[in-house]
Amino acid sequence: MKKKVAILFGGRSTEHEVSRASAASVLRNIDITKYEVYPIGITKQGQWIEYSGTIEKIENGEWEKDEYYKTSEGQKILFNRGVDVVFPVLHGLCGEDGTVQGLCRLLDIPCVGPNVMSSAVCMDKVYAKYVLEHFKIKQADYVVVTSVKYAEDKENIINIIEKKLGYDLFIKPSNSGSSVGITKAHNRQELIGGLEEALKYDRKVLVEEAINAREVEVAVLGNDRPEAAVPGEVLPAKEFYDYEAKYENAESRILIPADMNNKELEDIRELAVKIYIALDCAGMARVDFLVDKDTNEVYLNEVNTIPGFTKISMYPKMWDASGKAYKDLISELICLAIERNNN
Numbered sequence: 001m002k003k004k005v006a007i008l009f010g011g012r013s014t015e016h017e018v019s020r021a022s023a024a025s026v027l028r029n030i031d032i033t034k035y036e037v038y039p040i041g042i043t044k045q046g047q048w049i050e051y052s053g054t055i056e057k058i059e060n061g062e063w064e065k066d067e068y069y070k071t072s073e074g075q076k077i078l079f080n081r082g083v084d085v086v087f088p089v090l091h092g093l094c095g096e097d098g099t100v101q102g103l104c105r106l107l108d109i110p111c112v113g114p115n116v117m118s119s120a121v122c123m124d125k126v127y128a129k130y131v132l133e134h135f136k137i138k139q140a141d142y143v144v145v146t147s148v149k150y151a152e153d154k155e156n157i158i159n160i161i162e163k164k165l166g167y168d169l170f171i172k173p174s175n176s177g178s179s180v181g182i183t184k185a186h187n188r189q190e191l192i193g194g195l196e197e198a199l200k201y202d203r204k205v206l207v208e209e210a211i212n213a214r215e216v217e218v219a220v221l222g223n224d225r226p227e228a229a230v231p232g233e234v235l236p237a238k239e240f241y242d243y244e245a246k247y248e249n250a251e252s253r254i255l256i257p258a259d260m261n262n263k264e265l266e267d268i269r270e271l272a273v274k275i276y277i278a279l280d281c282a283g284m285a286r287v288d289f290l291v292d293k294d295t296n297e298v299y300l301n302e303v304n305t306i307p308g309f310t311k312i313s314m315y316p317k318m319w320d321a322s323g324k325a326y327k328d329l330i331s332e333l334i335c336l337a338i339e340r341n342n343n
Contacts, residue, residue: 013092022309023089024059097123110341168210173202213290218272219318228269229318233258
């Protein structure tokens with residue numbers, strides 16, 4: 001009998017459109033001889049709708065404009081088919097941050113990807129730093145800014161950042177993804193603008209020293225015995241890999257394997273697995289690194305527990321380069337979710 005798999009897509013985060021593109025790729029590649037698949041779309045307003053239309057309408061956003069899905073009959077009850085597995089292709093808040101994972105845990109339904117705690121910690125860049133400092137993982141120096149402190153003592157906070165980190169700097173919302181709300185500051189004016197931009201997306205902001213680095217990513221797969229794929233390198237079209245460079249600029253390129261010798265490739269794979277285990281991840285994660293162009297030192301950038309699955313995304317491409325086809329990768333992720341839920 002086929003396993004029933006619910007594919008969750010859309011969501012309320014700033015990555016709604018990226019989620020739709022990822023879900024379309026998953027739906028086109030999942031093995032329908034093994035799985036009975038039904039997509040559940042989540043609108044930006046938070047409505048959960050079982051969708052039975054075309055994949056193209058998921059990709060282009062037309063799916064929720066169908067008049068049928070605006071009726072009470074069209075808005076189905078969550079998991080009304082007694083699903084066997086949930087595959088959340090939901091990037092960012094209210095999907096990647098432990099919320100959906102907690103719901104699945106309450107319902108005792110296997111969920112693809114890490115558990116509640118791992119998802120929440122990895123989503124929060126600040127707390128991921130706190131945890132990984134315990135494991136002596138090399139990371140960029142940083143300062144944490146909250147909206148309350150910034151409003152109360154803006155000048156002093158700016159002075160602290162400049163004294164500790166200098167320029168250049170990256171300013172990031174602590175809880176966000178796909179580089180949404182991230183800016184680079186070369187001076188005080190850009191720092192202030194970057195802080196105010198990041199605070200639109202989160203009450204907590206991470207300010208990091210900017211390392212003159214290459215961006216290398218590693219796909220990790222597994223539960224108690226995780227494995228890492230061939231690392232890939234991002235060659236952004238812009239100064240850094242922001243949202244536009246990732247999804248809208250055709251001049252951004254990826255290189256698989258990354259431009260490193262065999263020992264360096266193996267070392268960074270081992271480090272990715274170490275970080276994955278330290279954060280108690282399961283199922284999947286993409287571990288992103290910064291490799292200093294001058295010293296070749298490796299710094300952790302971030303960990304993504306629901307990495308992109310679009311046709312241009314690094315996670316499936318790195319596994320494909322490692323000999324695991326997209327269809328097989330999806331099947332393995334579903335099996336890993338069932339395995340972890342049973343243990």
